[in-house]
Amino acid sequence: MRIYLIGFMGSGKSHWGTRLAERLGVPFFDLDDVIVRQEGKAITEIFAENGEEYFRLLEKNVLESLSEVNEEVIISCGGGTPCFYGNIDYMREKGKVVWLNTDSNTLVARLLKEKMKRPLLRQIPDEELKAFIVKKLHDRKLYYEQAHITVPEDQLNLEQLIEAINHA
Secondary structure: OEEEEEOOOOOOHHHHHHHHHHHHOOOEEEHHHHHHHHHOOOHHHHHHHHHHHHHHHHHHHHHHHHHHHOOOEEEEOOOOHHHOOOHHHHHHHHOEEEEEEOOHHHHHHHHHHOHHHOOOOOOOOHHHHHHHHHHHHHHHHHHHOOOOEEEEHHHOOHHHHHHHHHOO
């Protein structure tokens, strides 16, 4: 089974994806990490040099190629992945989509520590970060809500995650 983890940046997709893949004995891919290796440059560089449109097309292509060559896999998607080029429909068709729904205060605390690694956050003053996150969450919620499974990430443990996936 293909499992796609979606949610806002900083929601724990890579953390839970790694743990889930280890427990289930299947490959794990972080979509952003695969793109960085393939392109030979950081996501921030890709955005700066080629723009978001280029990155989103690249993201779609990598998502589809990973899905096609792996029938059993956990893929941690970028926060915006479900929102572009019909990716949410593609993921729903190919596997189970799990939304790690993380509280905005938790996201702010996590993302303040890693702002410079996030191209969409770099230029946002710290005091405006929460408003940005709340707006982006609102904009993306329509896509995130299409997941087969929604789990509150703040109180999540591995057993609950596996249980939710098995019963979806």
